[in-house]
Amino acid sequence: MNAKSEMDDAVVVSTVVIAKMFNMTPRRVRQLVEEGVVDRIGHGRFNLIDTVSKYITFLKLNTESLTEGDITESLDYEKWLHEKAKREKAEIELAHIKKEMHSSGEVEEVMNNMMMNFRQRMLAIPSVCAPFLVNRTEPKYIETILEQNVNEALNELSEYDPSMFVDDVEDIVEVEDIADG
Template sequence: MKTKTDISDLIVSTDTLATLLGFTRQRINQLAKEGILEKQAAGRYPLMKNVQRYIEYLRTGVKDKGDGDEEAQAKYWEEKALHEKAKRETAELKLGQLKNQLHDAADVELVMTNMLATFRSRILSIPEKVSPKVLGVKNLSEISDAINTEVLEALAELSEYDPGMFAGVGVDETEDGQPIPEDLEIGGSTAEIDDQ
């Protein structure tokens, strides 16, 4: 018996192709209906062409509808480009966080809430601090100066922005994916709100 070495024109049955690809007969028929595999006749498939078509389908996720189907290939590459763009944007955002130029919205909310709560507490304590100083003072200029000094101190505290205040807020991860413990120190003082 002579063995055939050229398989380029070999036609196989549904069962043979199913066994070769590791599918059931039904799956082979379904792949043929979807245009992934090519049928030559009922239950007859060109072996080499269909193995190539199926490998191309696995590689690109695009059904091979012949050499003229450039639209499907264009769509595949468009999707791939969008995916790569999303990956690049994610990497840029991560880099911005590492450089302390970009902060998580939850971290910003926590820091700003703490800053504003401290500021509010500071403003509300002004009458208590100023009252004893101005008690009995008749000069309006001295009363105004005492109030003005306390207000300016409170505003100066609010204006002290430091990007480092956002570093370490919440649970971050190091390069090796290990969590960093939450650090609630903000600007050298704890994030707790004092009721003075």
């Protein structure tokens, strides 16, 4: 951006406006200019954003006994934190696109379906096993039939299939396209 367009975007205010904003007299604003705390862009004219920023820095230096280097370090740290958060967000989005990570909604839906199927399977065991157990009194045979049906129901829970988390075939194609391109 060139200097002219920066000036076009700047909000220019008078000494009186700055004085009212900072709850001081216009004379005190002129003193701040003389002390180098704030800068004018012309006679009685101030860039609002620049002036407020510099006055806040001035107040921080005076009230917290900080040096200008401390503030710069603090700003650098904040920028680093921001960049780190952006990177982490991008990594999460990429993992989601590659289907290496799933949203909580997707996991909830798949797990609810699995649990409902398991519940139905468990509740069906008595009616499935009853015909085999009619008139049977041998405990070992009854145990074997029940154990076989419970194990079949439990096997459904152990069968992880990543395709359960894909909404449709188009999602798979998109991931392959991204990986290729």
